[in-house]
Amino acid sequence: MRNSPNPEQRRRTLCDVAIRLLAEGGLKSATHLKVDRAAGFPDGTTSFYFRTSSALLCAVAERVAELDRKDLRAATRDPGDAARASGLATLVVRCGSGVRLVRTKARNELGLQAARDPALAEALRGYTDEFSALIRDVVLQLQPRRRGGESASIDAQTYAVTMFIGGVMLATVTGHRAAHTAHELDVLIAGIVRGLGS
Amino acid sequence: MRNSPNPEQRRRTLCDVAIRLLAEGGLKSATHLKVDRAAGFPDGTTSFYFRTSSALLCAVAERVAELDRKDLRAATRDPGDAARASGLATLVVRCGSGVRLVRTKARNELGLQAARDPALAEALRGYTDEFSALIRDVVLQLQPRRRGGESASIDAQTYAVTMFIGGVMLATVTGHRAAHTAHELDVLIAGIVRGLGS
Structure with missing residues (x-):
């Protein structure tokens, strides 16, 4: 059985x-051959599973999204409003350490390359859309009770919070900003939403 | 004279x-040999001027900073408060098109690589500090007239605006966000500062 590996399992290992x-x-360190050797597989294995560099990166993007999605679900499982907002901040903070920091760094490399590779951009889109929807949900839940908020404000608030979180994630990767707690991020996100309210 | 180029001029050309x-x-496209060939210089020219990959990237970071600094000075030449705030937004918008978008993309690549190369991180720091100082100035000028703002709020506002701008610049590079006008960015920055005011 060790000689007939499960192809799905092997693809997943290569992506990891x-x-x-x-x-x-x-990017220059994630060539087919370097993946073969780092995985301890015979030369040519990665090329067998993923013919082109773009195919490999798309599969990696899908693997990153699969893992990200698990974290997103775990962080936002609690349906309460406050818990959902904190879930977003918790998710962002978690992206900054341990195995998730590795994934955050990889996601950034993929994001820059996606500007040059439409198939990769498409592969990244699914999770990005889910993450954007979570941000919009959180922004909606942060509206003052007495009114729903105007659509134009909600767009501006969502955009500002999305860009803020993008900046925080990037600073995490480039490593020149102190880490924040989820509570501190919650306070900042609530402040941005308040400042851009209608 | 064509056979004895000015070394400074040649270094600058190679960096550009x-x-x-x-x-x-x-990064994988900016090797010494690829720079030689794209510049139309004999193989080995870039290696002669910059011995290592890190030395080349540090010189590129300094060249990017030199050009960025000119833009920063031009955008904030007017000493008026409102002009200075708008200067920041104008600077950010300008980074999203034409020759400056090329530089923004290069800066992002350098930023990710800097996490793995302390000399490069150091080369990037100078301009980053200047840009951070501009953001802090703008935040100070956006404080309500009646009071100066508390130091803790100013730190939070500066951090939030810095992360917001970092996210906007990154989205510009990855290309999945609509461009904004400087006025729209001004409104968003002012809103973030207001929302996080003391």
Whole structure:
């Protein structure tokens, strides 16, 4: 059985190795051959599963999204409003350490490359849309009780919070900002929403 | 004279070519040999001026900073408060098109690589500090007239605006956000500052 590996399992292993290589050395470190060798598989294995560089990166993007999605579900499982807002902040803070920091770094490399590779941009879109929807939900829940908020304000608030979180994630990767707690991020997000309220 | 180029001029040309290659293809496209060939110089020229990959990237970071600094000075030349705030927004919007978008893309590639190269991180720091100081100035000028603002709020406002602008610049590069006008950005920045005021 050890000689007939499950192809799905092997593809997943190759993607997990590529995530680590992307995080450590960027795109130039995640070539087919380097993935083969880091995974301890015979030369040519990664090329067999993923014919092109774009195919490999798209599969990596889907693997990153699969893992991100699990974290998103876990962080926002509680349906309460306050819990949902804190869930977003918790998710962002978690992206800044341990195995998730590795994934955050890989996601950034993929994001820059996506500007040059439409198939990769498409592969990244699914999770990005889900994450954007979560931000919009949180913004809606932060509206003052007495009124729903105008649509134009909600768009502006969502945009500002999305850009803020994008900046925080990028600073986490480039490593020149102190880490924040989820509570501190919650306070900042609530302040941004308040300042841009109608 | 064509056979004895000014070394400073040649270093600058090599850096400008490397900026374009970084923007177009990322780090893997800005090797010494690729810079030689894209610049139309004999193989080995870039290696002669910059011995290592890190030395080349540090020189590129300094060239990017030199050009960025000119733009920063031009955008904030007017000493008026409102002009200074708008200058920041104008600067950010300008980073999203034409030759400056090429530089923004290169800066992002350098930023990710800086997490793995302390010398490069150091080379990027100078301009980043200047840009941070501009953001803090703008935040100070946006405080309500009647009071100066508390130091803790100013820190939070500066952090939030810095992360917001970082996110906007990143979205510009990854290309999945609509462009904003400087006026729209001004309104958003003022809102963030207001929402996080003391």
